[in-house]
Structure formats: C-alpha cells, structure tokens
Amino acid sequence: MEAAERFVLGEENVVIAHDLRVGVRSVQRWRKAWLQDGARALASKGPASLPLLSDELFAVLERELAKGPVAHGWPDQTWTLSRIRTLIGRRFHKSYTVQGVAALLKRHGWSCQVPARRAVERDEVAVAGWVKETWPSVEGPWRRSGHGSSSRTRPASR
Structure with missing residues (x-):
C-alpha cells in the first residue's frame, strides 16, 4: 500500500524498490496491477500456501496418533516425523515433507520428545x-604425542 501512495506521487520504480527493499521487477508488477485495478489490486491475498490439513482434519490426525504406531502397522511405539508423514498420506491423501510435518505439529502445540532409555533395573x-573405580583402568592413560607418534604435521627438514 505504501507503493500505491508513492505511485500517486509519481516516484520512480527504482527509488521505491530501494526504499522498500524489494526488487525493481516487483515494483513494476505492482505498478501494472495498480494501473489496471487501483490500490485494491495491491491488497494482500493471504499466505502463499494454505495449510493442507484443516483444524478439523488435524483433530482426526491427533486421534490417529493417540492410537499409537503399532495400530498403524509399525513394530514399536515410537512416532517419528517420517511415520507421521506416511500416516497423513495414507489417511488423508495429502503430501507433506518431513519438515512440513514438523512445522504442522509445532503450529498445533506439539513438541519433539526423546524418551530417556533407561533400564528399569538400572542401579x-x-x-x-x-x-569412578573401573573406568579409569579400562580407559588407560591418554596418549601423548612425542617422538615416534603419528602427527598431522611433518618435522621441519634440516
């Protein structure tokens, strides 16, 4: 809309592009649209891509996730982004990237959780x-670089 105001003032495309930090070609497209349909042609049309899953479909996805991975044919109880992506494709016939699944889940308040793998019997x-007692003897003394040890640098030739 700032560009439209400046078009009215007769400013050059290059000046507008520089001030608004956009390309000259963008300003040229805006000016052409503005000349044809006025300032309303420059109004935002919303985000470039709409979410593939609506809030209603995401609620269905949450119910599917609550059933667990085993219910959907995976051998263990671990949900991964790749598995969720596959589930979305099977259930809703929508295609997401792994990064897209991560963004979708984050947008709906989900977070990445890595389970602590500790044996129940752990003492x-x-x-x-x-x-404290055994590991130092197993580890052994640290190797020191000295004469005869491998090194990434060569000794200076005399």
Whole structure:
C-alpha cells in the first residue's frame, strides 16, 4: 500500500524498490496491477500456501496418533516425523515433507520428545561406582604425542 501512495506521487520504480527493499521487477508488477485495478489490486491475498490439513482434519490426525504406531502397522511405539508423514498420506491423501510435518505439529502445540532409555533395573549407585573405580583402568592413560607418534604435521627438514 505504501507503493500505491508513492505511485500517486509519481516516484520512480527504482527509488521505491530501494526504499522498500524489494526488487525493481516487483515494483513494476505492482505498478501494472495498480494501473489496471487501483490500490485494491495491491491488497494482500493471504499466505502463499494454505495449510493442507484443516483444524478439523488435524483433530482426526491427533486421534490417529493417540492410537499409537503399532495400530498403524509399525513394530514399536515410537512416532517419528517420517511415520507421521506416511500416516497423513495414507489417511488423508495429502503430501507433506518431513519438515512440513514438523512445522504442522509445532503450529498445533506439539513438541519433539526423546524418551530417556533407561533400564528399569538400572542401579545408579553401582553405575557411579563403576565410572569412578573401573573406568579409569579400562580407559588407560591418554596418549601423548612425542617422538615416534603419528602427527598431522611433518618435522621441519634440516
């Protein structure tokens, strides 16, 4: 709309493009539309792409996700972006990229969660003792670079 005001003032496309930080070709397209249909031709038409899943369809997706991956044929109980992408394709016949699935879920308040894989039988006290007492002997002393060790640099020739 600022461009339309400046068209009325007769400003050059190059000046408008520079001030609005857009390409001259964009300003040329805007001016052509403005000359044909006035300022209303420059009004925003909304986002370039609309979401593929409406809020109603996303609610259906949430119900499908609640059933779990095993109910949809996967061998374990882990939802991945790739699996959700496949589920969307099978259930709704819509195509998303993995990044698109991540954005869709984030937009609806979902977050990435990585489960802590700890054995139920894990004994934290025993693990701490092993790390303190046994690990140093297993690890051994650190290698020091010295004469005869491999190095990325060559000694200076004399």
